[in-house]
Amino acid sequence: MKHEPVLAKLNELRKDAQGEGGVEEKALYHMFCFISYEVGPFADFVEKEMAPSEKKDTAAGPRAGEYLGVLTELRDEVADDPGDMEFIALDRAVAFISQTSGDFQAYLDEAGEG
Numbered sequence: 001m002k003h004e005p006v007l008a009k010l011n012e013l014r015k016d017a018q019g020e021g022g023v024e025e026k027a028l029y030h031m032f033c034f035i036s037y038e039v040g041p042f043a044d045f046v047e048k049e050m051a052p053s054e055k056k057d058t059a060a061g062p063r064a065g066e067y068l069g070v071l072t073e074l075r076d077e078v079a080d081d082p083g084d085m086e087f088i089a090l091d092r093a094v095a096f097i098s099q100t101s102g103d104f105q106a107y108l109d110e111a112g113e114g
Contacts, residue, residue: 002047046092
């Protein structure tokens, strides 16, 4: 599978949540920004099933955990159709962020969300 449709669906989900406020909107926004920033490793993860590696020496903090929990819940809500692009996109995003949670936390810290 190519990473572009996954990224496009994640962007669509981010746009759909705009204006809702709350943690879900923030989680989707920061998930999309982080993955866009890490598009090379994300593409390798999606297309070549290459495990991403942490680049920064940061431990995942409560905010990264909270956002990952929200994204996991969103994925689980659509898990009844594993062939649906929304499930695939959220599943890949959750898996990628789970494996790079320290880098996600570092991104959140830089964005003022840590």
